[in-house]
Structures are given as structure tokens and as C-alpha cells.
Amino acid sequence: MIELNDVRKVYGDSTEAVSQVSFEVEQGETATLVGPSGCGKTTMLTMINRLTELTDGEIIIDGTPISEHDKIELRRNIGYVIQEIGLFDHMTVGENIGLVPDLRGWDEQRKQDRIDELLELIQLPAGAKDRYPEALSGGQQQRVGVARALAAEPDIMLMDEPFGALDPITREELQDEFVEIQAGLDVTIVFVTHDINEALKMGDKVAVLNKGELVQYDSPRDLLANPKNEFVEDFVGEDRLLKRLSLISVREVMTSHELSDRTETVLHPDDSLKAALQTFYHATEPLSVIEDGTVVGSLSEEDIRDVASDSTVEGVTNV
Structure with a gap:
């Protein structure tokens, strides 16, 4: 120390x-x-x-x-x-x-x-x-x-x-x-x-x-x-907002579930929300979040908008 x-x-x-x-x-x-x-x-x-x-x-x-x-x-x-x-x-x-x-x-x-x-x-x-x-x-x-x-x-x-x-x-x-x-x-x-x-x-x-x-x-x-x-x-x-999104992972805000149809475009839990937002430019539906070949959750553009507009979302504080 x-x-x-x-x-x-x-x-x-x-x-x-x-x-x-x-x-x-x-x-x-x-x-x-x-x-x-x-x-x-x-x-x-x-x-x-x-x-x-x-x-x-x-x-x-x-x-x-x-x-x-x-x-x-x-x-x-x-x-x-x-x-x-x-x-x-x-x-x-x-x-x-x-x-x-x-x-x-x-x-x-x-x-x-x-x-x-x-x-x-x-x-x-x-x-x-x-x-x-x-x-x-x-x-x-x-x-x-x-x-x-x-x-x-x-x-x-x-x-x-x-x-x-x-x-x-x-x-x-x-x-x-x-x-x-x-x-x-x-x-x-x-x-x-x-x-x-x-x-x-x-x-x-x-x-x-x-x-x-x-x-x-x-x-x-x-x-x-x-x-x-x-x-x-x-x-x-x-660009303070984008910097904030780059520090938050998909894992922190995704909707968690083990079983779901897999979308063609997917995200990884460790991807940043900034990277996920860029992905949504090419895909509009909620995207599957895949880890070790398994669907572990999903993320929508609305989830990211919630984080952008609120300092406490889905357990994420002071983003």
C-alpha cells in the first residue's frame, strides 16, 4: 500500500x-x-x-x-x-x-x-x-x-x-x-x-x-x-458516455438465461457495451450472449440505452 x-x-x-x-x-x-x-x-x-x-x-x-x-x-x-x-x-x-x-x-x-x-x-x-x-x-x-x-x-x-x-x-x-x-x-x-x-x-x-x-x-x-x-x-x-460504455461488460447488464434460440450475430459476456452497441448497427433484434458455446443470456439495444440514461441499472452502479 x-x-x-x-x-x-x-x-x-x-x-x-x-x-x-x-x-x-x-x-x-x-x-x-x-x-x-x-x-x-x-x-x-x-x-x-x-x-x-x-x-x-x-x-x-x-x-x-x-x-x-x-x-x-x-x-x-x-x-x-x-x-x-x-x-x-x-x-x-x-x-x-x-x-x-x-x-x-x-x-x-x-x-x-x-x-x-x-x-x-x-x-x-x-x-x-x-x-x-x-x-x-x-x-x-x-x-x-x-x-x-x-x-x-x-x-x-x-x-x-x-x-x-x-x-x-x-x-x-x-x-x-x-x-x-x-x-x-x-x-x-x-x-x-x-x-x-x-x-x-x-x-x-x-x-x-x-x-x-x-x-x-x-x-x-x-x-x-x-x-x-x-x-x-x-x-x-x-465522448464521456461512450467511455462509460467501454468500461461496462455485457455480462453486467445482460438478461440471464440458459436456454434460448441462438441469433445469427452473437456477443460474448466480456464484450464491452460500446462494442455491443456497434454490433447493433448491423443487427436490430436482441442478440444472444454466448460463452463456451452455450447461450447464457441476451442483450438488447434498449438494455444499453437504460445504462446510458441511468447511473444504477441491473446491479451496475456509478457507470
């Missing part, structure tokens, strides 16, 4: 980069920090691992203020991924991933087992271990950067615009993969991005920042349903 209590950062020229910010990131959650350039996102991130020292306030990790941690040990226990990746060109992929375990004194077998495990996790072939970074694509290099951050089994990961330099297709693929990876890990993540769509997709909680201040800290659904003020409303965009 990470706690920020009235955290403030003022630089030597009296510039206040972060102003009295307080929030908590629960163990195993991902908190995304989003806001315009210069709002203090990266400064806040680097204060957590003491690359930047705070001016006032306190940051606590698992009940202990970071000021009581040795800086080097603190950083070795926190994974760190940046946009520039930072792989060492003279080291193989395996050597890059095993760098922190090496520094922490892992034995060779344990280290190699961890490297192989992570190559499988990030969906790179085992042969990639002996290749050099220049032989990999940008997306593959970014995967290696994530693997290196995970190598020493950290409790915390800090990610600063990790996918920002990638083309849109590769970026979306890596976002999807990382969401799946995070679901299987018990790692607390603080993720900086300038992209509100990425923030909503990646975060269990979203911190919207402006001019060093925390404007709103909420779940993606609550943020979209109840923006705190005009700044947040403008920042999340005019």
Missing part, C-alpha cells in the same frame, strides 16, 4: 510542482496519474522512489515512511519502467532482465528460471533471451522493459508513459497484455500517462492532476459518471 499525505514539492526557483497532494493506492491496485503537461505527474512518481526528494508531507509504503528506507534498497524493491525503456544495448535480453536479481544476489539458477518465466509472461520466444535489444522491435523492447521491472518480484511498480513512444496499434496491444498480466500479479502500480483513455483503461483508480494539484481521485466509472468540476469534465472529453 502506498500513501501520500499532503505531499508537496518546491524547486529552488520557488516553482511548486506538487501542491498538498494526498491519496492512497491499495495493495494490488493500479493508480493512473493523468493531466496536462507540467501538472506534476512525473514529479509525483519519482518522489515515491526518492529520485526526487519531497519538500513537505510524507509518503508511506506498507506503514513505513520512505524517509526511513535506504534509497538504494528502496529503488531495488520498486520496479521502474520509462518511455525510453533504458535497456542496455551491450547486454542481451536475458542479461537486461536479470540485472536487478544479480544486484540482489540471486543464485544463477533462480535468476535464469525467473528470466524464462518472464519471457513467457511477456510473450517473447525463449530464444529472445540471447538476442540484443537492437534486434527487437520497439514493442518487444518495451515488453523487455516491463519484464526487467518485474524481475526481482517487486511489490511496487512505477511506470512513466511506458507505451507513449509506440505506434497506436502496438500501444493498444501492450495495454491489453499488461492489463492481463496485472490481473495475475499482486503488484501495486502507479502509472503516469497524458492519455485519458489509457488512464481509464489501465487504472483501478484515476488521479486527475492540474497545476500540481489533485483535482479528483476516483474509479474510472465514478470519474466518468460524476466529474468533480468543469476541468475534469473537459479533460475526460465530450
